[in-house]
Amino acid sequence: MKWSFQGRWIIGAFSLTLLLMGLVTFASFKNTSEIQRGADRVQQTYQTLNTLTNFYAAMTAAESARRGYIFLGNTQDLQRHQNELINMHSELRVLEEQIHPSLSQQQRLQRLESLVKQRLALLKESIELYQQDTTAISPQNNITDRSVKLREEILQVMAEIKTEEQSYLNNSLEESDNSIRFRILIEIIGTILSLAVIASLCIVLERQWVKREKIESLEVSLAQEKEFGELKLRLFSMISHEFRTPLSIILLSSQLLKEILEDLVDEKQLKNLYRIQSSAKLINHLLTDILTLTRAEVGQLDYKPQLINVENFCLNLVEDLQLFSTTRHLIEFMNLGQLFRANLDEKLLYSILSNLLLNAIKYSFVGGNISLILNSEAENIVFQVIDKGIGIPLAEQEKIYEPLYRCQNVENIVGTGLGLAVVKKCVERHQGEITVESQVGVGTKFTVKIPHTIC
Known part of the structure; x- marks a missing residue:
């Protein structure tokens, strides 16, 4: 039964990846047609x-x-x-x-x-x-x-x-010129994704990079654009095969080991198993962020609001992040209003809050407290994530939502620079707004406002 579920999960993930590649290829083809008409x-x-x-x-x-x-x-x-x-x-x-x-x-x-x-x-x-x-x-x-x-x-x-x-x-x-710039942006995103592929794909990526440079020199050629679309299709196929499939096996296998060993060994001995699960989930979160950001850049980010219990959603999210966090941070949730249910896209909301909370954990001092606050205004649902971490320099606060941008004071803290860009896109898809208040060495507060009624 479990292997059957795994098979369905692999097919679903593979189909989703193929759908994304089709959308990207369609956008590139349409963009080239616009250039030809111009x-x-x-x-x-x-x-x-x-x-x-x-x-x-x-x-x-x-x-x-x-x-x-x-x-x-x-x-x-x-x-x-x-x-x-x-x-x-x-x-x-x-x-x-x-x-x-x-x-x-x-x-x-x-x-x-x-x-x-x-x-x-x-x-x-x-x-x-x-x-x-x-x-x-x-x-x-x-x-x-x-x-x-x-x-x-x-x-x-x-x-x-x-x-x-x-x-x-x-x-x-x-x-x-605008069409060419848009296509170059798509190509840059493809290059960034290629950098995330494991070391065994480096030779392939190098060849693709050479091919991509040749394609850029013939930007107005429809035949070259079709060839580039095929290259991106192969790239995403390799990403699906090399990342999603082994990642699902890691998660499933670690879960099976946990079920087998949790009654046989003590909690300390299961610590490494929890780390495996936590790391696998973080990698899955990174892949989700990349796909979400790519969909948003081509205007194909799905938005399906439905009535959800916001308080329960926040509690489950906090519990999930707290359970798989390897740090000693305490995440505190508070509902300061009377809001319990709202029409929101659950997947996009998960991307918003999980990225903000993961950043708060990553950039906070060990043992520091993190707060997730839910509130309600006359026209908006308000989420606030507050930490007492390293803070964001004032001069860089306007740039933090740019993909791959990382502040100068992050030092050796590992990160991709994609999280806040994903948050920004998901908030905009809700027709909401996000603001930040931060002071270096004191902490950071992100405030997300989403309208109650979205047309």
Whole structure:
């Protein structure tokens, strides 16, 4: 029966790991698609700007050819004028297809077409006038003046179109840059997780690191992104195999040994067995923190509130941490309000309070007291964790929620720097807030406020 339970536990943990990897791979694939679409928008904007330049060149050439025909009577200039008119119309048709489909740009395009139509009519009128009377200088000058004014208006409209297209271009480049930064963040998280793998995987991690650097040089390539997703899938598969499976065996085996030996030996002889169980649970807690932080970073952190007895939850948590703690710290729980039940996500609440209490134990002096206080306000449920430990320097209190950040005064105390980052993400998922009051050498108080009613 126990082995059957272990098998279900392994399958569940493996399935959960595969689900997480699928979510991370999906996020990376979607991010790459956004980068590709951004690149397409950038290319289209450049083409639009190039079309405007070609149109202006054709308009200038048409005007030059008209003047050559009128002043020199050269029929080749007339033919060149007609060809440039065709080029202008062609460029306008291309511009209609390329220009950004916003209302303002469409209105400017209509204005441009109207002005071009008027100017072409003037050019045609000038040529016809010349063909009727080559000596009509004054009317020709009048037409030229009107044509110049129209050209200035056309240039102004083209400048407005170019300005807005340039704005769209800058926005597209910025979006692409943000997408690249987001993907790099995902890759960094993958690298951090890889550092936690046992020594036997170092060679594999080195190869993956080399591959990851090659992938970074081809960030806009969809094929490379798919390959990177496969690498991350293999990485998480190895993490599941190398950590979760032996960890479950350690916990199960130690529990079986405890059941067998607790009636045969005294409590002191079982002390090492308790240490094994405690260490295994801490490793499991670390893996849970890593997975929770990863889910939060990709926006896939599950939130399933349900009505729970908060007081009993806190008592069970304190008892669990006290039982498996290898230090001589006393954890005291106090309920200062009348709150007993609340709608909360039990898993996220466990991550919040267990990380805060474990930090309090880790950074407190041996034998120091730790308090967990439950209280209630008009709109919030309030949890406070208070210790009398080494404290947090004031200058570093704004940085403690950053992943992997550790204060300068931790010295040789072992830690990962993930706990408070996980707490912050879980509190935010509850739409709550966390604050800290601390003084070096005196102690620290963390206060978590979670709204009673969350929409």
